[in-house]
Amino acid sequence: MIKNVKVYKNKLKIQFFDKRECSFLNIWLRDHARDKDSWDKRSNQRKIFTAKLDPNLYIKNAKIRKDGKSIDILWSDENKIINYSSKFFIENSINHKSKKSSFKLWTKNKVIKDKFIDFEEAISDKGFKLFLNKLYQKGFVVVKNCKNNMSSVDKIAKKIGYVRNSIFGGLWSFESDKNMADSAYTQEELRPHTDSTYSNDAPGLQLLLCCKYKATGGESILVDGFKIAEKIKKEKKDLYNILTSFEVTGQYIGDGVFLEAKRPVLKLNKENNLIQVSFNNYDRAIFNENNKKTKKFYDAIREFDLIANNKDYQWRHILKPGELLIFNNWRVLHGRGSFKGNRKIFGCYINKEDFDSCCRVNNLI
Structure with a gap:
């Protein structure tokens, strides 16, 4: 009062x-x-x-x-x-601190147990907010017991916002395909990265539904990029400063397109709070800088990438048919172990602003 x-x-x-x-x-x-x-x-x-x-x-x-x-x-x-x-x-006071939901950073040993949710619960009026809260706080969630079709992906996406169109289409599927100009279509290991560093507005969420798995290997790999940033900021502030200031160019060249965008690995807002992790060593373009800055940059991304590839910071899980993985592409790096055999995935992207909108409507942020 x-x-x-x-x-x-x-x-x-x-x-x-x-x-x-x-x-x-x-x-x-x-x-x-x-x-x-x-x-x-x-x-x-x-x-x-x-x-x-x-x-x-x-x-x-x-x-x-x-x-x-x-x-x-x-x-x-x-x-x-x-x-x-x-x-x-x-x-509206500048000193006001929100008591709403916040991120829960994690490593391999601190991944919260309740990372799974049933499909019917996730799309129900009562269960959707629980699903959304898991996704917002931890950066990812696995939806179980989905039907092995595009409709499952579409239904989850439409509960949050709408499917984003990209160079891959809206709703898409992929298997290993040597004719595609993208590393995701191979059977090789994919080290942890974020998608679309070549896009000015990278997708906020990625959905991946396993609809066929007759293979060995191919586990999904997730890493909390905000946790990596927290560790580097605490232990090696000079490298953190490079990661937040040195703009890295991402490129996608092939299939009749040439996309390019530039931003730091760790993007901060005006209050110096981390809002986006943008790291993809596969799509990083050539850059020209003086030797001093170049050395510091390589020192910084070496530190970041070595932590991202440290299994103590990774959550690994082989997606089974009917399991849908959804994660925050502005926070969580994802990868995939190498595999042999056949593996088919349905998926899509959702814009970050639409994910944020859904969280606001549900009083999470």
């Missing part, structure tokens, strides 16, 4: 009974007003013309309502009173 409010020339300061404090500039408060003339609740869109707001507008009066749950503000521009809730102030 709100204890006190103080009006200044260009801002408002609020104090709560739990001793929290926050302040907001007048122009910000007026721009973010949620009254019917300023905000369209139906479409969740702003109605006011921000550029026409008086840059010198001020608060004539601010009064706490008797229940302490909101403040009535009388503005100078239209001489109107607009109500702001305590929840609005708290959630």
